[in-house]
Amino acid sequence: EAGVAQSPRYKIIEKRQSVAFWCNPISGHATLYWYQQILGQGPKLLIQFQNNGVVDDSQLPKDRFSAERLKGVDSTLKIQPAKLEDSAVYLCASSPGISGNTIYFGEGSWLTVV
Amino acid sequence: DAKTTQPPSMDCAEGRAANLPCNHSTISGNEYVYWYRQIHSQGPQYIIHGLKNNETNEMASLIITEDRKSSTLILPHATLRDTAVYYCIVRGAGGTSYGKLTFGQGTILTVHP
Numbered sequence: 001e002a003g004v005a006q007s008p009r010y011k012i013i014e015k016r017q018s019v020a021f022w023c024n025p026i027s028g029h030a031t032l033y034w035y036q037q038i039l040g041q042g043p044k045l046l047i048q049f050q051n052n053g054v055v056d057d058s059q060l061p062k063d064r065f066s067a068e069r070l071k072g073v074d075s076t077l078k079i080q081p082a083k084l085e086d087s088a089v090y091l092c093a094s095s096p097g098i099s100g101n102t103i104y105f106g107e108g109s110w111l112t113v114v
Numbered sequence: 115d116a117k118t119t120q121p122p123s124m125d126c127a128e129g130r131a132a133n134l135p136c137n138h139s140t141i142s143g144n145e146y147v148y149w150y151r152q153i154h155s156q157g158p159q160y161i162i163h164g165l166k167n168n169e170t171n172e173m174a175s176l177i178i179t180e181d182r183k184s185s186t187l188i189l190p191h192a193t194l195r196d197t198a199v200y201y202c203i204v205r206g207a208g209g210t211s212y213g214k215l216t217f218g219q220g221t222i223l224t225v226h227p
Contacts, residue, residue, distance in 0.1 A: 044217070056214070091158070093157075095213075097213075098212060099212060099213040102163070105158045107157045
């Protein structure tokens with residue numbers, strides 16, 4: 001079974017530029033998560049989707065971050081404009097449903113803002 | 115969410131059992147305990163989860179105390195490849211935290227030759 005796919009794996013941009021990350025969850029998984037992990041810290045949830053609807057985006061800095069999951073499968077996370085403090089690993093995860101199911105993570109997209 | 119408390123770091127000799135403790139004294143009756151680990155530059159990897167009974171799979175065993183206020187993850191024969199950050203997480207069972215994994219700082223386990 002294929003895992004959660006993410007791209008790009010690494011990205012370096014200048015502050016105030018924009019960047020987009022793509023995630024393809026495990027086939028059939030209805031729930032998709034985006035996490036941000038700053039170096040030395042545990043992952044922090046940014047947004048949770050159930051199919052193509054947002055369940056929770058309370059931790060998403062909406063002035064610069066946006067995410068969508070059109071058609072309830074792939075998802076993109078965009079940052080515009082980027083700040084230095086956005087340097088982090090962006091992890092996508094998926095699970096068959098909201099509760100009672102294991103959540104599987106992708107390898108992450110490493111962002112460096114200079 | 116119930117919060118968890120883990121030691122920041124632990125050491126273990128290769129081939130010996132690694133016992134990683136976790137306190138979750140505010141856990142509620144329908145919240146599960148999950149364990150993930152993260153090897154450098156990789157995404158978190160699921161290890162095991164449980165509600166109140168002890169659980170075992172091909173990777174590890176999970177021992178949950180009767181009052182459910184603490185648990186121990188056991189890696190029976192640690193190898194160098196088990197060196198990682200181990201996260202103990204209480205998964206939300208209701209309200210705004212329903213279904214979510216809220217990560218803490220975790221325990222850095224170092225396995226020595």
